[in-house]
Amino acid sequence: MTLTEPSAPAGRKLSTAKAMVEAIAQEMDRDERVFVLGEDVGSYGGIFSSTTGLLDRFGPRRVLDTPISETAFIGAAIGAAVEGLRPVVELMFVDFFGVCMDQIYNHMAKIHYESGGNVSVPMVLTAAVGGGYSDGAQHSQCLWGTFAHLPGMKVVVPSNPADAKGLMTSAIRDDNPVVYLFHKGVMGLPWMAKNRRSIGPVPEGDHEVPIGKANVVRQGSDVTVVTLSLSVHHALDVADELAGQGVDCEVVDLRSLVPLDTDTILDSVGKTGRLLVVDEDYLSFGLSGEVIARVVERDPALLRAPAARVAVPDVPIPYARPLEYAVLPTPARIRQAVLDLVGA
Amino acid sequence: MEAQGRLDLYRTMVLIRTYEEAILREYHADKKPVFDIGAGLVPGEMHLSAGQEPVAAGVCAHLTGDDAVTATHRPHHFAIAHGVDLDRMTAEIFGRTTGLGRGRGGHMHLFDPAVHFSCSGIIAEGYPPALGQALAFQRRGTDRVAVAVTGEGAANQGAFHESLNLAALWQLPVVFVVEDNDWGISVPRSASTCVTSNADRAAGYGIPGVRVEDNSVEAVHEAAGQAITRARAGEGPSLIEVHTLRLWGHFEGDAQGYRSDLDGVPGRDPLPTYENQLRASGDLDDAKVAGYQAAASERVEAAIAFAKESPEPDPATALDFVFARA
Numbered sequence: 001m002t003l004t005e006p007s008a009p010a011g012r013k014l015s016t017a018k019a020m021v022e023a024i025a026q027e028m029d030r031d032e033r034v035f036v037l038g039e040d041v042g043s044y045g046g047i048f049s050s051t052t053g054l055l056d057r058f059g060p061r062r063v064l065d066t067p068i069s070e071t072a073f074i075g076a077a078i079g080a081a082v083e084g085l086r087p088v089v090e091l092m093f094v095d096f097f098g099v100c101m102d103q104i105y106n107h108m109a110k111i112h113y114e115s116g117g118n119v120s121v122p123m124v125l126t127a128a129v130g131g132g133y134s135d136g137a138q139h140s141q142c143l144w145g146t147f148a149h150l151p152g153m154k155v156v157v158p159s160n161p162a163d164a165k166g167l168m169t170s171a172i173r174d175d176n177p178v179v180y181l182f183h184k185g186v187m188g189l190p191w192m193a194k195n196r197r198s199i200g201p202v203p204e205g206d207h208e209v210p211i212g213k214a215n216v217v218r219q220g221s222d223v224t225v226v227t228l229s230l231s232v233h234h235a236l237d238v239a240d241e242l243a244g245q246g247v248d249c250e251v252v253d254l255r256s257l258v259p260l261d262t263d264t265i266l267d268s269v270g271k272t273g274r275l276l277v278v279d280e281d282y283l284s285f286g287l288s289g290e291v292i293a294r295v296v297e298r299d300p301a302l303l304r305a306p307a308a309r310v311a312v313p314d315v316p317i318p319y320a321r322p323l324e325y326a327v328l329p330t331p332a333r334i335r336q337a338v339l340d341l342v343g344a
Numbered sequence: 345m346e347a348q349g350r351l352d353l354y355r356t357m358v359l360i361r362t363y364e365e366a367i368l369r370e371y372h373a374d375k376k377p378v379f380d381i382g383a384g385l386v387p388g389e390m391h392l393s394a395g396q397e398p399v400a401a402g403v404c405a406h407l408t409g410d411d412a413v414t415a416t417h418r419p420h421h422f423a424i425a426h427g428v429d430l431d432r433m434t435a436e437i438f439g440r441t442t443g444l445g446r447g448r449g450g451h452m453h454l455f456d457p458a459v460h461f462s463c464s465g466i467i468a469e470g471y472p473p474a475l476g477q478a479l480a481f482q483r484r485g486t487d488r489v490a491v492a493v494t495g496e497g498a499a500n501q502g503a504f505h506e507s508l509n510l511a512a513l514w515q516l517p518v519v520f521v522v523e524d525n526d527w528g529i530s531v532p533r534s535a536s537t538c539v540t541s542n543a544d545r546a547a548g549y550g551i552p553g554v555r556v557e558d559n560s561v562e563a564v565h566e567a568a569g570q571a572i573t574r575a576r577a578g579e580g581p582s583l584i585e586v587h588t589l590r591l592w593g594h595f596e597g598d599a600q601g602y603r604s605d606l607d608g609v610p611g612r613d614p615l616p617t618y619e620n621q622l623r624a625s626g627d628l629d630d631a632k633v634a635g636y637q638a639a640a641s642e643r644v645e646a647a648i649a650f651a652k653e654s655p656e657p658d659p660a661t662a663l664d665f666v667f668a669r670a
Contacts, residue, residue, distance in 0.1 A: 035483075061483070067513065072506035075472020076479055079490070082462070083412075083480035102503075106466050107473060115455035116446030117665035119462075151666050175668040 014202040015188025017049035019161035022202070023168035024051070024088055028058055031086060034172055037064040037073055038090030038126075047092055048128045048187050070100035074125065078108050081123040086172060094127035094143050094181060108177045109152030123178075124171045129157070130183040130230055130280055132328060133192055137316035140324070142229070145279075145286030147179045148257035154178040154211055155257040159186055159232040161200045163255055166209025174211060183280075185230040195233045212259035216268065220250035223338050224268040226291050227278035228254040234331045235278055238338060247342050257287060262294045266302065269295055273304035274341045278329050283311040310337050345562060347627045353405060353561045354622055355636050357397035360421045361615050362640035363430075364392045366648055367420070367437065371596050379597055385652070386438055388450055393421035395559075395591030398614045399523050400425035402564025403491060403584075406572045412460035412477040412490040414470035416523075417452045419463035422493060428456040434647040440654035447657040448665060460490075468494050468501035471520065475507055478516040478575075487576040489517040496585070497528025499542045508549040508583070517575035519568065520546075520583040524555075525590035530602040546583040553583040559614045589614065 014022065028034045036051055036058075042065035045052030055063040066073040070091055077089035091097060097104065104125065111119050131140030148155045154176055158164040164182065171178035188198035217232060218239050225235045232253045239249035250268050254261065269275050275295060277288040288309040295302060310329045318324050367390065374384035382388065393400070396418070404425035407413070415422040423433055429444065436443030437451045444454050452465035460477065464470045474492035481488035498504060499522055511518045522542045526533050539545060546553025552571070556563045564586050571582035589612050593600050600606060622628035 067510060069506035069510055071503045072472045072475060072510040076476035079473035079476020080480045082473065083477050085480050102466055102469050103472055112668055113665045114445050114449040114453040116448045119455050119457050120668045
C-alpha cells in the first residue's frame, strides 16, 4: 500500500483511483474533521477502488461503511457538514441518485442559500459514472448535467490521475457541497479495459486543481473540442490521428461543470472558429447545449461553422456491446464530427 | 414535576399560541376581500401549529441551545420552544433582510445555527440530517442530542425508516418525534398508516417507542425526558409519538371540508385544558395567566414590529449565497 510510505519516487505514476485515495488520505491527515462514509467504502475499499486502504490507515471511526440507505447516509453527511465536519460520502453509482435526490438537491444544495449564507455544507459527494462495459441502462449513465442544472452544488469531473488528486483536494477544502464524479473508465482499474492515460504522473504532497478552471490539454488551430472525463482521451486520440491528415484539434478538458470556465472555451473558439462538444451524458437539455449557448450568447461571430455535438442520443444506455458503442461518444464518432466541421 | 416546571411549560405554550395567532392575523390582514396566497405582507403557504404546542414545549424543555432540532414544514412551535431568535424568525417569515435567511428561506426553511435549528418543506427529510448532527455530537464526545420531528403521515416515507435503522445501528443520540395530528393534509391516519401507533414501529429497529395520548404536555415532558436522558448517556435513539391536534387547517386558506372531527376540536384545545389543570392544582390563577399572556403579547408584537420595520431585500442581491465565499 503506497499510502503508508513516507514518500514515493519522483515522477511516480498512479492510477486515477490511487490518486483520488491519496488526496482523501492527505486531507484526512491534515484535517481531523474529514471522514469518509458510504456503501462498501471500508474493507472493500470502494467498488471502484475510490477508498482503498483508508480503513486500514484511519480505522472505522473515520471510514464508515453504511447500510444501503442512500437517503439516510447522504442526509447524515449533510447534518455532519452543517455541524462543521467535512464528510466525503460516496454514492456508489451515480445512477442510484434517484433514491436519495431529495437530500442532494433540496438539502445539500439549498441550505446555504435558504439560510442566507448563515449555514455552510462543506461536503463532497462522490459517485462513479460512465459506460462502455455492458453494465446496462441503470449502471452506465453520466448524469452530470442533471446535477449541474440544479443550483447550489459544484460539479467536478476529473479525466486523469493528477486532476483526480487536485480536484479532490480542492473539493474537500471547499466550503460548498461538491459533487465529484469519477468515470470508471479512467480509474485505471485492473479489471476493466484501461485507457493508457488512466495511469499517469501525480504530484506528491499538496496538490490542488482549482474548481472552475478548464485545461487546454492540446493546443490546435482548426477545431476546438470541448469535453470532459473519458471523452478527453478519445478526443486526444482522435486529435493525434487527424494531425497526420493536416487537421489540428485543440482539446479543452472542462474538469468542472459548475462553475463552467466559459472564458477558456471562448478563447479557444476565438482561435479556431469551430466548436465540437463531446459529452457522454445525454444530448438534449444538457452540457453540450449549454456550452454552445454560452458561445452563441457571448459572440456568435466566433463561429465560422455551425457548432456540433457528439453525445448519447437520448436513449437509455443499451446492454449489448454493438448497441452500447453505437450510442457512446466513441473516437469514430468524434473523428467524423471533426471532419464534418472542417469540411463545412 | 415541580410547580415551576409546569408553569414553564404553560408559559411556552402561551408564547407559541400568541405567536401563531399574531401570524394568523398578519397573514390574512391584507389578503382581503379575495384571498390571494402570494399577496400581502406575509406571502406564500402558511402552516400554523396551534394545538401542537404540547409537543414542542414538552420536548424542548429538556434541550439547550447546544442540542439540535430539525422540524417540519409546520415549524414555529418547535422554533419558539427551542429558542430560535424570534425577531429574526419573524423577519424571515415577512421576507426581510434581517430574517434568519435574509429573506431566502421563508417560514418552511428557518435556519438558526446559534441553536442548531433547521426545518424543511419536504416530508420526513429532516430525519437524515439529524443523524449527521448526532454523529457529529457523538464523535466529539459530547452529550448533545439531536431531535428530529415529523408528522404521522411522514412516518410512511423511506427516509423515516432508513433513519431509524441507521440511528439504531450506530447508537446515535437522536430522539425521533412523531406529531400525530390525525391528518396528512386531508388524509386521515387510518387511510395512510397500517399501524395504530407509529411508536410500534420503533420495535422493528430495536429501539424504545412510546406513544403519548391526549396531547398532554406533562406526559410528553416525561417521555421526552427519558428519551433524551438515554440519548445523552450514549444509549442510543428513541421514538416518541404524540397524539396531538391540528387546531387549524393544513395551511391557511384550507377550508377543511374533508375534516370529520372538527366538531370536537375546540374541546380538545390543549391550552385551556392545561390552564384549567394548573388552576385546579393551584399553580395558576387569573393574575398569573394575565401576566404570561401580557408578556407573550409584548414579545410577539415586538417581533412583528421588528419584521415590519426591517427592509425588504434588494432584488440585485437575489443571486447572493448560492455558493459560500471562500
